[in-house]
Amino acid sequence: xxxxxxxxxPPRRSQxxxxxxxxxxxxxxxxDMVSVLVRDLFPDAAPVIYPGENGLEMIREATxxxxxxxxxxxxxxxxxxxxxxxxxxxTLLGGAPYAEMLRTIRDVVRERTGCTDIRLRVGVGLRFRExxxxxxxxxxxxxxxxxxAGVAPVDEGVAIETExxxxxGIKRIYDARWIIHAHNSDVRxxxxxxxxxxxxxxxxxxxxxxxxxxxxxxxxxxxxANFVARAIFDSPFVQEKFAxxxxxxxxxxxxxxxxxxxxxxxxxxxVTYLGCRDYGKMMTxxxxxxxxxxxxxxxxxxxxxxxxxxxxxxxxxxxxDLFDLDDxxxxxxxxxxAFYGEDGQPLIEGVPPxxxxxxxxxxxxAWGGYPSAFFTEHIPTIVVGREQAxxxxxxxxxxxxxxxxxxxxxxxxAVRFAKRVAGTDKILAFDGASGALNVxxxxxxxxxxxxPLVSRRVDGELLPxxxxxxxxxxxxxxIC
Amino acid sequence: xxxxxxxxxxxxxxxxxxxxxxxVCPVLAIKVENKKAVxxxxxxLGCANCEQRCPEMAxxxxxxxxxxxxxxxxxxxDMAAVIDLCRRAHLHPKQIICYCTATRAGEVAxxxxxxxKSPEEISRRTGVRTGCKVECIQPVLRLLHAAGIAxxxxxxxxxxxxxxxxxxxxxxxxxxKYAQRGFYFDEDRKLLDSLVGAGEKGGE
Numbered sequence: 001x002x003x004x005x006x007x008x009x010p011p012r013r014s015q016x017x018x019x020x021x022x023x024x025x026x027x028x029x030x031x032d033m034v035s036v037l038v039r040d041l042f043p044d045a046a047p048v049i050y051p052g053e054n055g056l057e058m059i060r061e062a063t064x065x066x067x068x069x070x071x072x073x074x075x076x077x078x079x080x081x082x083x084x085x086x087x088x089x090x091t092l093l094g095g096a097p098y099a100e101m102l103r104t105i106r107d108v109v110r111e112r113t114g115c116t117d118i119r120l121r122v123g124v125g126l127r128f129r130e131x132x133x134x135x136x137x138x139x140x141x142x143x144x145x146x147x148x149a150g151v152a153p154v155d156e157g158v159a160i161e162t163e164x165x166x167x168x169g170i171k172r173i174y175d176a177r178w179i180i181h182a183h184n185s186d187v188r189x190x191x192x193x194x195x196x197x198x199x200x201x202x203x204x205x206x207x208x209x210x211x212x213x214x215x216x217x218x219x220x221x222x223x224x225a226n227f228v229a230r231a232i233f234d235s236p237f238v239q240e241k242f243a244x245x246x247x248x249x250x251x252x253x254x255x256x257x258x259x260x261x262x263x264x265x266x267x268x269x270x271v272t273y274l275g276c277r278d279y280g281k282m283m284t285x286x287x288x289x290x291x292x293x294x295x296x297x298x299x300x301x302x303x304x305x306x307x308x309x310x311x312x313x314x315x316x317x318x319x320x321d322l323f324d325l326d327d328x329x330x331x332x333x334x335x336x337x338a339f340y341g342e343d344g345q346p347l348i349e350g351v352p353p354x355x356x357x358x359x360x361x362x363x364x365x366a367w368g369g370y371p372s373a374f375f376t377e378h379i380p381t382i383v384v385g386r387e388q389a390x391x392x393x394x395x396x397x398x399x400x401x402x403x404x405x406x407x408x409x410x411x412x413x414a415v416r417f418a419k420r421v422a423g424t425d426k427i428l429a430f431d432g433a434s435g436a437l438n439v440x441x442x443x444x445x446x447x448x449x450x451x452p453l454v455s456r457r458v459d460g461e462l463l464p465x466x467x468x469x470x471x472x473x474x475x476x477x478x479i480c
Numbered sequence: 481x482x483x484x485x486x487x488x489x490x491x492x493x494x495x496x497x498x499x500x501x502x503x504v505c506p507v508l509a510i511k512v513e514n515k516k517a518v519x520x521x522x523x524x525l526g527c528a529n530c531e532q533r534c535p536e537m538a539x540x541x542x543x544x545x546x547x548x549x550x551x552x553x554x555x556x557x558d559m560a561a562v563i564d565l566c567r568r569a570h571l572h573p574k575q576i577i578c579y580c581t582a583t584r585a586g587e588v589a590x591x592x593x594x595x596x597k598s599p600e601e602i603s604r605r606t607g608v609r610t611g612c613k614v615e616c617i618q619p620v621l622r623l624l625h626a627a628g629i630a631x632x633x634x635x636x637x638x639x640x641x642x643x644x645x646x647x648x649x650x651x652x653x654x655x656x657k658y659a660q661r662g663f664y665f666d667e668d669r670k671l672l673d674s675l676v677g678a679g680e681k682g683g684e
Contacts, residue, residue, distance in 0.1 A: 126612040128532040154504045154529060157641050163654050165645040190483065196662035208499060211644050214618035218577065219646040221668025227650075227658065325662055328671050338575040340643050342584070347574055349679045371579040373613055394541070396527050397580040397611045399483050471660040 002034040002444045008431035009094045012299035014391055016127045017367040018387045027295040027364060027429035028438045035436045036444045038253040038308050041451040042281050046274070048254035051093065056100045059255065063104035063246065066260040070244045076083045077114035080176035081243070084204035085122040087150075089248060090134040091300055093434055097255050098184060099138035101248050105182055106144060120148035123206030125292065126397060127301070127369035128152035157209040162231035168209035169232065173352065178243040181264065185271045186250035186309060187279040191317045191330040192217075195275050196226040196470055199247065199268035203238065204229030222335040223325060233264065247271065251278040252309035253435045273477045276466045280323055281451075281458045282310050287318040287451045291424045292443060293415070295362045297431035301370035302363070303332075305430040308437045312430045318374065319355040323462070325469040331355060337374045341377045354378040360416045360420035363388065363405070363438050368395030376404040380421070382414045383407055481551040482581045482607020485527035490517045494538035496672020501530035501539060503637045505540040506609045508600050525550060525603070527610035550607040552591040564590040568626035569619070570648060572675050577619040588623050598631040599624070599640055618644060647672060 005028040011020035027033065039045050049058040075081060083105050089098035106118050118476050120140055122131035131150030135141050141148045149172065156171040173179070183202055193201050204226075216228045232238060245267050246260040251274065261267040286307075296312060298305035303313030314322060317331040329336055331352040339351045361381045368391055375381065383389045383405045392398045408414035408449075419425055427440035439447065464474040488501075488510060497515030502508075509523035510530050517530070517538070531539040554562070566573045566585045573586030583606050591605045599620045603609040608616050621643045624631055633640065648668045655665045 117650075126614055152533060154533060154638060156503075156638050159641065164650055168641050168644060194662070209641065210614045210617050211641055214615050215644040217615050217647075218618045219622075219644065220650075221647050221664070221672050223662070223664035224647050224650070224668040227663045227665070230658070230663075271635075325664060328667060334579055337579060338577070340576070341574045347572055348674050356600055373582070374579070394486065394543075396486070399485070399580070399611070400582065470662040 001448055002036065002038040002441060004035060005033045005438050006035045006263050006433040006436045008297065008433045008438070011365060014028055014133055014299065014367065015129060016301070016369040017299055018366070018385070018391055022387050024387060025366045027297045027411070027427070027431050028433065030411070030415060030427070032425070032440050033427070033429070033438055034441050034444045035433065035438050036447055037436045038282070039435070041285065042446060042455055044455070045253050046256045046278060048251070048256055048435065050255040051099050059100040059258065060099045060104050062152070062258040063101050066110060066225060066258045067108045067246065069145060070260045071262050072109065072112050074243060075109065075113040075115050075178050077116070078177060079115050080117040080119070081109055081115055081174065081178045081180060082176035083118065083120050083180045083182050084118060084202070084207060086202055087122060087124045087131045087134060088186070088188060088206070090138070091304065091306070092184060092186060092248070092250060093254060095134060095138060098248055099134075099140060101246065101258060102182055103143050104138060105180060105246055109180070113354065115375070116149070118144065119176060120144045122148070122150050123170070123173070124150060124152055125370065127367070128154070130369070153208060153210045153213055160232055162235045163173050164227070164231050167215065167228065167232050168211040168392055169207055173207040174237070174241060179241045180243050181245040183245070184248040184250055185275060187275045188311055189303070189313060190279070190283070190322050191313055191333050194223060194325055195272055195323055195466070196223070196325070197230050197268060198275060199234050199245065199264060199271045200229045202229070203233040208232065216384050217334045222329055222333055230445065238442065242429060249274065250309060252282045262310070269472055272470055272472055273467065276323055276463055277458070279310060280463060280466065281455055282308055283314055283318060283322060284458055284462065285447060285451055285454045286310060287321070289318070289357050289426070289428070289443070289446070291357050291422070292426045292428045293360045293362065293418045293422055293424060294358050294406055295364050295427060295429045295431070296366040297429050298362045299365070299367060301367045302372035302375055303370060305366050306432040307428060307430040308435070315428075315430070316354050316379070319357065320352055321462070323466045334375065339391055359424060360418040362411070362418055364414070368392050368398050371397045373398060373400045373403070376401055381405045382418060382450065384411050384414050385409070442471050481527060481549060481583060481587070482610055483547060483549050484526050484607075485544055485547040486528070487521050487524045487544055488519045488526070488528070488530050488539050489542045490519060491538045491540070492516050494536045496536055500535060504529045504639065506600065506613055506639055507604045509632060523604060525556050525607060527613055529613050550605065552587045552594070552606045554586060554590050557590045557593060561593055562586050562589045565593065565623060565626055566679050567676055569622040570646060570672065571619060571622065572678055575675060578608040578611060578616040581607045581614070583608040583613040585619060585623065588620060592623055592627045592629070597624070597629055600634065608647050622646070627674060
């Protein structure tokens with residue numbers, strides 16, 4: 001069941017990464033690399049609607065079908081509607097399925113309500129022009145008739161009164177009569193949100209001002225912080241504008257569907273269940289890896305590069321069960337990072353180390369625009385190419401990233417050196433390959449051997465526990 | 481501590497004087513005068529906020545001929561006062577509060593004790609808020625608040641709006657209401673308290 005490597009999507013032209021022509025070789029092109037399909041690891045994985053032979057038509061059809069069950073009668077022809085998106089959606093499978101969902105939402109709202117003032121507002125993380133790049137790349141500005149904009153957390157704010165006090169949103173997110181929350185369900189930074197209120201989180205992140213994000217990351221603690229988003233969503237200010245939510249439903253294999261609801265919490269429960277089930281298996285499997293050289297090879301900042309739907313930051317924490325809320329502190333979050341003193345030693349007991357299975361990281365292709373020095377301080381890292389090192393040196397968020405890295409001229413040299421110092425030939429590429437893991441043959445065989453046991457353990461033991469911790473009755477989803 | 485290696489350069493032909501750059505600069509180093517943005521290179525910390533938000537793409541970041549380091553020294557500061565201020569803000573002096581510049585709470589506390597009275601002034605002295613520009617405003621406001629300082633927001637600016645709640649402020653009824661949904665308020669408070677109270681290592 002080891003197959004030829006799945007070629008990842010080509011590098012993306014962006015001001016946050018090196019020019020595509022400077023990415024001279026991909027991890028998937030290395031000798032001895034193979035591919036393990038998610039379906040071969042977990043034969044019960046949910047079927048995908050994309051990628052597939054009918055392409056984006058399946059996304060359009062699923063969005064229309066799901067939106068049929070949503071009440072849009074509150075939107076009148078003369079109203080304004082903001083469709084709220086996030087840059088993260090565009091990092092999934094090249095971005096086309098998310099863009100297609102955003103187009104379809106506009107079409108359906110227009111057809112069913114007669115409303116013409118429909119705008120697209122796309123939030124960002126820490127790269128303030130990233131959404132603008134995606135809007136342009138997918139022609140969304142034209143589709144939304146000039147009413148598509150990227151919004152950043154430093155833009156003009158609006159105060160939102162909540163159950164726990166005043167928090168702040170971005171004014172342009174809320175400058176319409178109605179809002180439609182158009183997001184996706186990939187677990188992404190589960191080390192931060194722990195799959196608690198995943199569907200609500202963007203209200204405390206993509207749509208939030210710096211004060212709110214800082215509250216999330218600095219004021220409440222690694223598990224209580226998830227309440228920030230709920231506090232904002234539950235506020236009268238947001239409730240008065242909220243029309244519905246439409247989600248691209250993701251799994252490690254690809255897009256499994258589209259879900260839509262007027263009740264965000266009902267959708268949130270479904271997202272929680274699917275996220276714990278599908279990503280839970282993949283992440284538990286990654287936690288079984290005993291040693292690996294990890295190659296970053298995807299157009300996103302260091303922690304956000306993908307392998308079978310899971311991001312590198314979660315592999316950095318895979319020595320712990322990130323879904324288990326009884327475990328207070330993951331090996332990587334900003335709370336964890338804050339708990340280390342200048343000497344590199346934890347300030348308190350019980351701070352878990354970064355996944356010791358990651359012997360060496362090879363930074364073949366990854367962006368700046370996210371504070372990533374923590375990773376190079378904790379894991380031996382080789383950066384491929386002077387241009388890439390220079391990009392990080394110029395990044396205000398990564399001034400000390402290369403302080404702890406080695407520089408290699410090319411990928412082959414980096415891999416040869418990494419194998420020698422790490423004493424392993426197991427390689428795992430975070431390259432965004434769709435529905436598969438690109439790995440060395442030895443790691444592929446190891447994963448295939450471990451997967452059945454992981455699957456049984458998640459189904460029988462872990463999944464029911466994870467759901468109960470989140471207030472979801474496992475019997476609702478026929479898990480007991 | 482912030483190593484400053486870049487500064488903002490304005491293309492006056494492209495600049496339309498919209499003031500967006502002025503409103504987002506965390507150190508107030510760019511100002512619109514006569515409908516054109518003007519950078520104060522002495523104060524610019526190279527954070528690129530202006531470059532990232534300029535709607536006309538009129539700003540680029542250029543390398544400084546000679547880089548410099550911004551840092552508030554903890555030497556000759558009353559360490560007992562630093563520790564006390566940090567603890568009143570529920571922070572440990574050694575904990576990082578700015579992930580991009582690795583600025584620790586003690587350094588910001590020292591800046592406050594030496595007279596800094598606003599987030600902008602603190603940023604100019606420590607470099608905090610000049611990396612991602614997003615994540616570190618609250619600890620800065622918490623330290624100012626703990627020192628009894630109510631800073632004034634930059635007029636018309638978007639630099640910051642206000643202090644927000646902490647885990648120490650969550651009402652009991654909220655905790656009770658959401659206890660079954662995976663929000664671990666008391667447990668996380670205990671974890672953060674253990675950091676704040678962590679021993680001598682942090683105070684040395």
